[in-house]
Amino acid sequence: MSKYLDLNIKEINELLKKKEIKVSDLVKEAIERIENSDLNAFITLCKEEALKKAEELDDKEVDNLLFGIPIAIKDNIVTKNIKTTAGSLMLNNFNPTYNADVVELINEKNMVIIGKTNMDEFAMGSSNQTSYFGPVKNPWNKTKVPGGSSGGNAACISSRLVPFALGSDTGGSIRQPSAFCGTVGLKPTYGRVSRYGLIAFASSLDQIGPMTRNVYENALLLNAICKKSKNDLTSSDTNEDFTRLIGEDIKGMKIGIPKFYISDVIDKDILDKFKEIVSLLEEKGATIDYVDIDYIDKCVPLYQIIALGEASSNLARFDGIRYGYAAKDIDNIDDLYYKTRSQGFGEEVKRRIMVGSYLLSGENVDVYYNNALRIRNAMRNSFLDKFNSYDLLIGPTTTTVAYDLNSDLDDPNKSFMDDVLTIPVNMAGLPAMSLPIGFSNDLPIGMQIIGKPEDEALIYKLGSFIEKELSLDLDPRGDKDE
Amino acid sequence: MNNYLKTIGLEVHLELKSKNKIFSSSINGFGSSANTLINEIDLGYPGVLPIMNEEVINLGIKAAIILNCKINKKMHFDRKNYFYPDLPKGYQITQSRTPIGYDGYVEIERDGEVKRIEISDIHLEEDTAKSTHRQNESLLDFNRAGVPLLEIVTKACIDDPIDAKLYLEKLKELMLYADISDCKMEEGSMRCDANISVRKKEQDKLNEKIEIKNIGSISNVVLALEQCAKEQIEMYENNESIRAQTRRFDDKLNKTVLMRYKETVNDYRYFPEPDIPYVYLDDERIESIKKDIPLLPDELRRIYHEKGLNDISSNKLINNLSLSKFFNSFLDEEIDLVTASNLLLGDIASYLNKLEITIADTKLTKDKFISLVNKVSDNSLTSRNVKDILEDVLEKDLSLEEIIKEKGIANITDSNELSDLVDQVISANEASVTDYLNGHDRALKYLMGQIMKASQGKANPAMVNKILIEKLQLKKKNN
Structure with missing residues (x-):
């Protein structure tokens, strides 16, 4: 079995350019790795389509670093003629007639879509256990969860099935599984990446982002997917090279740590490892301060109100009439709605729709939703205020490392509490990246770098610096496959 | 009957005459084959997002100006959530908190007296698909899904069905002249819901109101309101109480029919549409739209009067939008406008009516019409001459002089x-x-x-x- 996919992107690109390997070699290798994997990372493997595309590319000129590279797409990002399920029975038969904007953009780079990755149903969950297609296993320990909702992506990047993936992050769905699986994941500034074609969970929080093996490759993929879209009114104008600050010295950088991010709800191992990083940064010439962010301790209930309120509305379109699952043996229209939505959605999704509907009902919309928007705004302003004094904010990504599959399934709050450190970033619309900084009992620990709006390049600068200083071995296969 | 007061409010939906739909690039059209003017956005497919049609916003601003509304210069859209097969996303994008216009009015004239009908708000929203029910199945045509609507809501300030009628006629005239909507009730581009309650004269507090949905014509609005008031009064006279409800008007039986009671207030779970950022309307934009508003009926009546037209001719012209538009293009010309209006409303109108066409469908050019008017007003053409040549004037590409020559109309002028x-x-x-x-x-x-x-x-x-x-x-x- 070849091992081209273990090389970094520049090495692969050189081989392609020198015609020492073909795109088909890469795609075949990826398919072989996926077929031999038992992580359940993929819902749909696009074997034939990918091989066909690879053959077409074999004759083409290699014109960019991402040319011919296999990429996995989270299954809530719509792909033309490729089944797109959002991890739900509701869309198990859904073959879109259109591409998400990001899919068009990676096609322009001639990347090869290898398959659609497993995820929590409609991105609702943080352990990949709400997927209709079964849980994904953590490559570092197959009795552990990979995190979620982009768990399939994190597992497949971590275990080197493919080097690139596109995920989505509403409250931490890129960063939390990246932390659990020892990979690099970035949630861009809200509006950086077009949401057109991302099956909506919570529209004011959702954002598509890159998931990769390392920081440089992450910035490279972000370069490819940022473009103002006429299809998304919330997308912003953007044209820059996110890799441009990578390799620069961090001396004189001012870094803040929100006190909330070092509270005692966080595991000691994680805090210890994080403090080591803080010492390292100080030693290398950065100044570190501790800061307070208003309302950050209220972020979970705020998130529940906003995300579930919006979700209850966004998921109303799944009614069994135009596409997707439709219940049989129905008597009338109400019966169709009732049975289709009872049978087509899983328990967690139904719970969130019900809570969200309640939160928007009658007077509740003012008591909860509209108030939450106001407090969220105050929290965002508090964050923005900090960026007058600090270049970046940092903290751990999660309070624990990956936990056992099937644990705490009865606690509906568990999945929200898992995201307590990632949610504030979505609420404030900021960019943030998780990257691995070490291990606790052989399970990866992630840290988060948060930037001011549109400042992803600076996040990558600090991230790549830490990555280089630590030089961790992040391949969970260890010597097993040698 | 005379011991009772009526309180009436009206809600009018107008389909706006934009080229495209309000939130997608699909064509906004009527009469095409079912489900041909659609895309993924109109069908509410997973992952799609609305785009914003600026032309629709401009039409909304124009309507707000004409209806004397204040304009929300920072406005947003809201989601109105409910389940119905004709509503593809499970919510309608509309405006609840920040309607594009509010606190406006329309002036009506009755027996020489001018009255104001107050408008509480006008807002932009998307239309639903059209459903057709057959025995035990329903068909959906999504061509209409996403067609821009302007909803115009009056305050409950009308006390007489005749005033309701005058308001609707005036509204229709204004929106037609400003090119905002076709206002065709028979095609559904103008729809009207009315609500009415009655109470004894000595009573201050309003009673429960009854809503009458989707009344088919302006004259039926009067009939429906009169009838509904009569039914309510009969109930109060029999000491029955009235529950809030929605009814429809059956014009064949001349009675209203219960559709549903409204005790449980519909919970639409309104919240701000997160997919559409705030829309900011600056003064420059509003002013430039104001400048482009064509002459409206009241102003036209004044001008026609000034130019010597009598009231009957004025109103006849104004009731015929295309003739009026044609006529208005001569207001600054040195021609006899009374003769011009007589020609248009007389022989030309009967020709057009006979063929069911409009003046734009004929070969009548501006120059040709000016020559015609001049020749009639200086008596070089008799009214019999006009009848003889009119068909050729309207159907042939020839100049008036050529037609006169061809027809052998030679006046003895020696x-x-x-x-x-x-x-x-x-x-x-x-x-x-x-x-x-x-x-x-x-x-x-x-x-x-x-x-x-x-x-x-x-x-x-x-x-x-x-x-x-x-x-x-x-x-x-x-x-």
Whole structure:
């Protein structure tokens, strides 16, 4: 079995350019790795389509670093003629007639879509256990969860099935599984990446982002997917090279740590490892301060109100009439709605729709939703205020490392509490990246770098610096496959 | 019956005349085959997002200006959530908190008295798909899904169904003239819901109201409101109470029919649409739209009056948008506008009605019409001449002069020839001449008729008239 996919992107690109390997070699290798994997990372493997595309590319000129590279797409990002399920029975038969904007953009780079990755149903969950297609296993320990909702992506990047993936992050769905699986994941500034074609969970929080093996490759993929879209009114104008600050010295950088991010709800191992990083940064010439962010301790209930309120509305379109699952043996229209939505959605999704509907009902919309928007705004302003004094904010990504599959399934709050450190970033619309900084009992620990709006390049600068200083071995296969 | 007061409010939905739908690039059209003017956005497919049609916002601003509304310069859209098969996303994008216009009014005139009908708000929203029900199945046409609507809501300030009718007629006239909507009730581009409650004169507090949905014509609005008021009064007279409810009007039976009770207030779970950022309307944009508003009916009535048209002609013109638009293009020309309006409303209108076409479908150019009006007003063409050539004028690409020549319409304008003609008739009708000289003016008309007859209708009447009077005056003098 070849091992081209273990090389970094520049090495692969050189081989392609020198015609020492073909795109088909890469795609075949990826398919072989996926077929031999038992992580359940993929819902749909696009074997034939990918091989066909690879053959077409074999004759083409290699014109960019991402040319011919296999990429996995989270299954809530719509792909033309490729089944797109959002991890739900509701869309198990859904073959879109259109591409998400990001899919068009990676096609322009001639990347090869290898398959659609497993995820929590409609991105609702943080352990990949709400997927209709079964849980994904953590490559570092197959009795552990990979995190979620982009768990399939994190597992497949971590275990080197493919080097690139596109995920989505509403409250931490890129960063939390990246932390659990020892990979690099970035949630861009809200509006950086077009949401057109991302099956909506919570529209004011959702954002598509890159998931990769390392920081440089992450910035490279972000370069490819940022473009103002006429299809998304919330997308912003953007044209820059996110890799441009990578390799620069961090001396004189001012870094803040929100006190909330070092509270005692966080595991000691994680805090210890994080403090080591803080010492390292100080030693290398950065100044570190501790800061307070208003309302950050209220972020979970705020998130529940906003995300579930919006979700209850966004998921109303799944009614069994135009596409997707439709219940049989129905008597009338109400019966169709009732049975289709009872049978087509899983328990967690139904719970969130019900809570969200309640939160928007009658007077509740003012008591909860509209108030939450106001407090969220105050929290965002508090964050923005900090960026007058600090270049970046940092903290751990999660309070624990990956936990056992099937644990705490009865606690509906568990999945929200898992995201307590990632949610504030979505609420404030900021960019943030998780990257691995070490291990606790052989399970990866992630840290988060948060930037001011549109400042992803600076996040990558600090991230790549830490990555280089630590030089961790992040391949969970260890010597097993040698 | 007379012991009761009526309180009426109206909700009108207008389909706006934009090229595309409000939140997608699909064509906004009526009458195409079912489900041909659609895309993924109109169907509410997973992952799609709305785009914003600026033309629709401009039409909304125009309507707000015309309806004397205040404008929300920072506005957003809201989601109205409910389940129905014709609602593809499970929510309608509408405006709840920040309607594009609010606190406006329309002036109506009744028996010479001007009344204001107050408008509480006007807001933009998307239309639903159209459902057609057959026995045990329902068909959905999504061509209508996403068509832009303007909803215009009055305050409950109307106390007489006739005022409701006058308001609707005025609203229709305004929106038609401003090119905001076709306002065709039969095609559904104008729809009307009305609500009405009645109470005893001595009672201050309003009673429960009844809503009448989707009334088919303006005249039916009057009938429905009158009938619904009658039904309510009968119930109160029988000591029955009235529950909030929605009814429809059956115009064949002339009665209202219960659709549903409304005790459980519909919970639409309104919240701000997160997929559409705030829309900011600056003064520059509003002013430039204001400048482009064409002349509206009230202003036109004033101008027509100034130009000498009588009220009947004015109203006839205003009731015919395309004729009025054509006529208005001559307001600054040096032509006889009374003759112009008579021609348009007379022979030209009957020709158009007969063929069911509009003036734009004919070959009548501006220049051709000006020549026609001038030739009629200086009497070089008689009304019979006009009837003879009208078809050619409207159907052929020729100039008026060419048509006159082709049709062989040759007026006798040679004054010697006419003079001889007049002399002949005068000597042949001495009795009439004497009558005239004795002060019987009718005799002049008779003599004119005789001259025209003698010329086989070809004499120029104005010239004949002039020559005849000269000759008769001369006789009078010589007597």
